[in-house]
Amino acid sequence: MVSLKIDGKDVRAAEGATVLEAALQEGIHIPTLCYHKAPGPQGLCRLCIVEAEGPGLRRTILPSCNLTALEGLKIDTASPLIQSIRKTIVELLMANTPASESLLSIAKSLGVESSRFTSVQKDPCILCGLCVKVCRNSIGAAALSLADGGSGSRVVASRVVIDAEACIGCGTCANICPVQAIRIEDSQTDRNIILYGQVVNKMELVKCEQCGQAHATQKFISSVLSRLTPEQKTAFRNLCPECSRVIHAESLTGQIPPDSHCGNYG
Amino acid sequence: MDKTIGIWNGRPVDNSRPLEYGGQRVAAVIGWSGIQVMDPGLDIVELCSEYAKAVKQYSCGQCNPCRTGTRALADLFAKISEGRGNEENLTEIEELSRMISVASMCEMGQSFPRVFIYLLENFRSEFINALNRNGKSDKTCVTKFAYNSMLTASCMQACPIHLDIPKYIEEIKAGRFSESLQCIKSRLPLPGIVGRVCVRPCESNCRRGLIDAPLQIRHLKRFVADFERESLSKAAGTADSFKDRTEPKLSKVAIVGAGPSGLTCASFLAKKGYEVTIFEMLPESGGMAAVGIPDYRLPRDIVRDEVAEVERLGVRIVYGKALGPHFTLDDLENEGFRAVFIGMGCHCHKSLGIEGEDQSIYGYVPGVYFLRNINLGLLDEVPKGKKMVVVGGGNVAIDCVRTAFRVGFDESHIVYRRSRKEMPADPVEIDDAEAEGVHYHFLTAPKRIIGQEGKVAGLECLRMELGEPDASGRRRPVEVPGSEFVLDADVIVAAIGQEGDFNCMCNLPGVDVTKKGAIIVDENLMTSRKGVFAGGDCVTGPDVLIKACAHGRRVSLAIDRYLAHGSTETLAEIFDDKFINNLGVYDPNESIALPKGAGRVVVRHELPLERKHDFREVDKGYTSEEAVLEASRCLRCYRVVMYACVENGKTISS
Numbered sequence: 001m002v003s004l005k006i007d008g009k010d011v012r013a014a015e016g017a018t019v020l021e022a023a024l025q026e027g028i029h030i031p032t033l034c035y036h037k038a039p040g041p042q043g044l045c046r047l048c049i050v051e052a053e054g055p056g057l058r059r060t061i062l063p064s065c066n067l068t069a070l071e072g073l074k075i076d077t078a079s080p081l082i083q084s085i086r087k088t089i090v091e092l093l094m095a096n097t098p099a100s101e102s103l104l105s106i107a108k109s110l111g112v113e114s115s116r117f118t119s120v121q122k123d124p125c126i127l128c129g130l131c132v133k134v135c136r137n138s139i140g141a142a143a144l145s146l147a148d149g150g151s152g153s154r155v156v157a158s159r160v161v162i163d164a165e166a167c168i169g170c171g172t173c174a175n176i177c178p179v180q181a182i183r184i185e186d187s188q189t190d191r192n193i194i195l196y197g198q199v200v201n202k203m204e205l206v207k208c209e210q211c212g213q214a215h216a217t218q219k220f221i222s223s224v225l226s227r228l229t230p231e232q233k234t235a236f237r238n239l240c241p242e243c244s245r246v247i248h249a250e251s252l253t254g255q256i257p258p259d260s261h262c263g264n265y266g
Numbered sequence: 267m268d269k270t271i272g273i274w275n276g277r278p279v280d281n282s283r284p285l286e287y288g289g290q291r292v293a294a295v296i297g298w299s300g301i302q303v304m305d306p307g308l309d310i311v312e313l314c315s316e317y318a319k320a321v322k323q324y325s326c327g328q329c330n331p332c333r334t335g336t337r338a339l340a341d342l343f344a345k346i347s348e349g350r351g352n353e354e355n356l357t358e359i360e361e362l363s364r365m366i367s368v369a370s371m372c373e374m375g376q377s378f379p380r381v382f383i384y385l386l387e388n389f390r391s392e393f394i395n396a397l398n399r400n401g402k403s404d405k406t407c408v409t410k411f412a413y414n415s416m417l418t419a420s421c422m423q424a425c426p427i428h429l430d431i432p433k434y435i436e437e438i439k440a441g442r443f444s445e446s447l448q449c450i451k452s453r454l455p456l457p458g459i460v461g462r463v464c465v466r467p468c469e470s471n472c473r474r475g476l477i478d479a480p481l482q483i484r485h486l487k488r489f490v491a492d493f494e495r496e497s498l499s500k501a502a503g504t505a506d507s508f509k510d511r512t513e514p515k516l517s518k519v520a521i522v523g524a525g526p527s528g529l530t531c532a533s534f535l536a537k538k539g540y541e542v543t544i545f546e547m548l549p550e551s552g553g554m555a556a557v558g559i560p561d562y563r564l565p566r567d568i569v570r571d572e573v574a575e576v577e578r579l580g581v582r583i584v585y586g587k588a589l590g591p592h593f594t595l596d597d598l599e600n601e602g603f604r605a606v607f608i609g610m611g612c613h614c615h616k617s618l619g620i621e622g623e624d625q626s627i628y629g630y631v632p633g634v635y636f637l638r639n640i641n642l643g644l645l646d647e648v649p650k651g652k653k654m655v656v657v658g659g660g661n662v663a664i665d666c667v668r669t670a671f672r673v674g675f676d677e678s679h680i681v682y683r684r685s686r687k688e689m690p691a692d693p694v695e696i697d698d699a700e701a702e703g704v705h706y707h708f709l710t711a712p713k714r715i716i717g718q719e720g721k722v723a724g725l726e727c728l729r730m731e732l733g734e735p736d737a738s739g740r741r742r743p744v745e746v747p748g749s750e751f752v753l754d755a756d757v758i759v760a761a762i763g764q765e766g767d768f769n770c771m772c773n774l775p776g777v778d779v780t781k782k783g784a785i786i787v788d789e790n791l792m793t794s795r796k797g798v799f800a801g802g803d804c805v806t807g808p809d810v811l812i813k814a815c816a817h818g819r820r821v822s823l824a825i826d827r828y829l830a831h832g833s834t835e836t837l838a839e840i841f842d843d844k845f846i847n848n849l850g851v852y853d854p855n856e857s858i859a860l861p862k863g864a865g866r867v868v869v870r871h872e873l874p875l876e877r878k879h880d881f882r883e884v885d886k887g888y889t890s891e892e893a894v895l896e897a898s899r900c901l902r903c904y905r906v907v908m909y910a911c912v913e914n915g916k917t918i919s920s
Binding site: 043044045046049052054056057058059060061062063067068070073084085088089092093095096116117119120121126127158 | 335861
């Protein structure tokens, strides 16, 4: 364990933990868009900047998501300087991605109502790459990648692209996207993956064997099956999340839970 | 303008000393560390606007402050420069600049806005004036300026071939190993060789070293080269191994020597479509990389594979042919070669200049010959014995003294006249040799080779002490009178340097050479004989491998331009290089406000006692995970600099 001070509070953090993790654990809120614990710190949105000072480190501004909590560090998460810089960052993000709800709520909490930098080209995406990383590292599908824009020689990536063949239609990308640049829309029969407002993949949905509700893609179910042991595979049933919950509850209590709202159950 | 503008690294600069770019007077320079305006007719608002526009193009687009911030800044400056701005825009620029300089992910974003903050604090009136002039310049004498920007980084600038190091490290970090290798290969066709034996000037200019330890750039380069090699060998049989070959359409070019410079030059010329033939005097390609470096540091397969890749481009290598004994420059001309590159290296040795030094005595051998015979498999030519003493302190000396164990010597000693600190050899090599059991005799100089019945019996040595610094800055060793002692030895190796091959130089009509035998060249590396170029060790004297590659690459550009346009004018990249060097990219006294990290990812080694008796490779290289981890330590120290010249400006006559 290491001891540090965050906003004047003595904090103990696990060896190797980041300042952001240590702060969250203490209930100290630091705004962030591109941080998610599954893929780990990325340091791209820069909203989580803090002022840090410590042994051998003069007072400086660093992103808390990839700053290791070191013994003796003193962290200021919301000094006037940090607040003012963070506001400018939010204004830029708002100019870039004006329609994001999560961003607007962060802006509101910082007292930013509108952006001064409206001339900046609009982009539904902040290029944080969370979707790409989670698809590759957690799901294992690697259907998303960041493509070169070609507009400048050093541009590492300018947009997210999808390999529809590799996509299993799980929807994790839409779930993790901090600015809703990727969305999932299900019809009665199909799942639509919508990237930057365009349907980029359409996949047929499989029906729940209990209630008949379309709930997941065949590729998703196959991907789940491929991770199961032979015994788990035999016990596997193609159920929608609600039926799965109800049946599990029933197996434990012998009763259908009263709050079941899956109309087709039974 | 009331005050002259001139500040770099926080210190005022003297504007009366004119900066020049390729003989053209520079009107202004703006960059990561300051601004200098020499021409009073230059409008700094326009300069800022152009700089912001350039930086926007270079922004990699990963972190939000730099990606979106550079766009916003460029828009704001353009607005002000065109006379559409207002005072609020100036505040916006200041706030954006402050934010970008502290919140950006890498050094590029952190460094470029500082100059804007400085200008708005100290020369705000210039910007206010611009707001009120409706887009018309208020300069009485309206001159048009041309703006040119360049990207650099301290590591990139230190690298003789200027590899785009931050870029290829970034690709490794993102797991895009093949793209990383492509980035290296666009300037260097021998990544596996250089990734093993480079003396890595980049690493001594790595800014991460100012925080904890420099990145292991060389090992990262080796990793991507090996990764590709392994994936290719897995895919062998399916891949079209001759896909790179293009039918040569252009003139015939001859290259003398299949060493690092010759191979590099050949590779780039063949890619451009020239019909390239390399003449190599030895039965093996690779030059010193093949015959001067032992296999435990650079396995022969790696050299052969990279040579094969050059051959796949259509380059023909003729073995056993030396310039001088077998053919002349006139012969090449008569055979239709329109340009020649001489890259024949420097294979002769420097004598110790001591009593008893007689080439015919059994057991005495110059280091380069010792290594060459072993590398060519001519073991009968290598003197046998139990105890070897090597004289010298450079990499060749270390290579010899470590090779001794590998060819059956029980004891291996090194005699060096200065102390360990002054040894020019790579510190890693010095430590590795020690781990294998090499005995060091520092502050010791050879005095006499003791022979017995035509065989070496020992080396008489003298103790030394360090006196005043000499021209090289190292303290000069001074003899301690009466300190003679004898080291028993069966074999004595002289490894105190190499010299050019004088015999051959005499046979180069029209090519001027120095008294010492080095070929004299111009900036484009062309010799006094038109169409004949030279590079590598035969120009510089014994030097590092990457510099030879850099020469090879430069000559390929010069030959292409010479053959395509008949031009022998200095290449533009030479001007870039000089200009950036003048600014000084790396500041060893810089204090970087970042906490120490976990340090470098250590490369695994074969154990000293297991490895020392054969030629297996000592360094095992990185795994993918280790490489990504090491790459993620990079601070990505890109820096953008821009200079302005009067458009169609006259060249300064020299």
